[in-house]
Amino acid sequence: RLKKAYIPANKYLNLFTSPMLVIIAKNIGFFAGAILLVLVTLTLINEELLFADNIPLAITVLGITVSVCRALIPDANQVYCPDSLMKEVLQHTHYQPDSWHNAAHLPHVRQQFSQMFVFKGVY
Numbered sequence: 045r046l047k048k049a050y051i052p053a054n055k056y057l058n059l060f061t062s063p064m065l066v067i068i069a070k071n072i073g074f075f076a077g078a079i080l081l082v083l084v085t086l087t088l089i090n091e092e093l094l095f096a097d098n099i100p101l102a103i104t105v106l107g108i109t110v111s112v113c114r115a116l117i118p119d120a121n122q123v124y125c126p127d128s129l130m131k132e133v134l135q136h137t138h139y140q141p142d143s144w145h146n147a148a149h150l151p152h153v154r155q156q157f158s159q160m161f162v163f164k165g166v167y
Contacts (some may be wrong), residue, residue, distance in 0.1 A: 047131045048136040049132075049135075049136035049137050049161075050161070052129050052132040052136075052163045053128050053129075053133050053157070054161075056126060056129040056130060056133060056148070056154075056159070057121075057154065057161065058118070058156065059124060059126055059129070060151070061118050064118060066116065066117055066118065069112075069113040069114075069116035069117050070113070070117060072109065072113050072132050073109070073110050073113030073114060073117070075111040076106045077106075077110045077112065079102075079106055080103065080106040080107060080110060082101050083099060083102060084103065085090070085104070087099060089105070094166055113167050114127045126148040126149045127148045129145070129148070130148040130157075132146070139160075140155070143156075144156070145158070
């Protein structure tokens, strides 16, 4: 039953994002992307820069930084509706404590819910 509920449970857990973390990720991603754009443009104009010591390393690190920052930013068109996602999970698991009833939007419910759906590394 938990396997069928994994997709809506993951959507439910992803609804709760930190606004400060999103702002920091947007700013770091913007500045890293701007520097990355300048370095890539310069290497396209002058190919000798590609063989410099630190330019490929800087391009790689900035590219990874931009990718990580984009992963931390939630979708702008995402609809915040934790109750419907909780009901969808409930259809599969048939388990809901009384403290979760009409409280899917609260942080303590998310904390208890995340203990039930622990992320497992997949190789």
